[in-house]
Amino acid sequence: MNLDKVFENNQDWIKTKLELDSQYFEKLSKGQSPEILYIGCSDSRATAEELMGAEPGEVFVHRNIANMVISIDLNVMSVLNYAVNQLKVKHVVVCGHYFCGGVKAAMTAQDLGILNPWLRNIRDVYRIHRDELNKLPDGDERYNRLVELNVQEQCVNLIKTAAVQTAYKERGLQVHGWVFDIQSGKLIDLKLDFPEILHNIQEIYDLG
Numbered sequence: 001m002n003l004d005k006v007f008e009n010n011q012d013w014i015k016t017k018l019e020l021d022s023q024y025f026e027k028l029s030k031g032q033s034p035e036i037l038y039i040g041c042s043d044s045r046a047t048a049e050e051l052m053g054a055e056p057g058e059v060f061v062h063r064n065i066a067n068m069v070i071s072i073d074l075n076v077m078s079v080l081n082y083a084v085n086q087l088k089v090k091h092v093v094v095c096g097h098y099f100c101g102g103v104k105a106a107m108t109a110q111d112l113g114i115l116n117p118w119l120r121n122i123r124d125v126y127r128i129h130r131d132e133l134n135k136l137p138d139g140d141e142r143y144n145r146l147v148e149l150n151v152q153e154q155c156v157n158l159i160k161t162a163a164v165q166t167a168y169k170e171r172g173l174q175v176h177g178w179v180f181d182i183q184s185g186k187l188i189d190l191k192l193d194f195p196e197i198l199h200n201i202q203e204i205y206d207l208g
């Protein structure tokens with residue numbers, strides 16, 4: 001993509017927005033009150049706002065390789081705590097996508113340097129669900145099932161945090177696991193049973 005084109009696009013975008021509402025940017029500058037925190041993959045094909053049809057101000061977004069929620073990652077934990085405790089979002093979404101390069105890399109026997117510790121978290125998801133995954137044919141089916149299970153485990157990681165546990169108890173915050181199907185453009189709700197997951201892991205991860 002030509003960078004000059006980026007700035008041209010930006011001018012066109014400003015024009016379009018102002019045509020619909022001459023106060024558009026003035027209103028945007030007043031603040032944000034998004035109801036959704038979206039944690040997705042950095043993959044250039046799995047855009048956050050565009051696939052949801054969301055406008056600026058509607059979704060608080062964090063993206064990293066393979067939409068991971070890692071307890072010692074200060075970045076994702078800062079985003080989560082700010083979104084839940086300050087912005088008071090109603091929903092936290094982990095959205096993975098089929099044909100995720102990060103997940104693929106974690107299924108491959110290769111040394112990727114600094115990426116190793118990051119991807120090891122996905123290898124851990126594989127280990128937890130090894131029995132189910134190894135029953136599937138070695139190919140796209142297994143690969144994309146790991147994408148789904150990774151989303152599920154990142155939702156579990158969210159539920160392990162004090163921020164989510166407290167907001168759930170106090171105001172019914174919800175956690176959702178979604179997958180974006182790149183082949184069809186479809187957004188799929190994995191329909192994870194949040195209260196059930198919480199109940200199952202509570203005796204181990206309850207922070208009181």
Ligand code: CO
Pocket residue numbers: 041042043065066067097099100101102103
């Ligand atoms: Co990805």
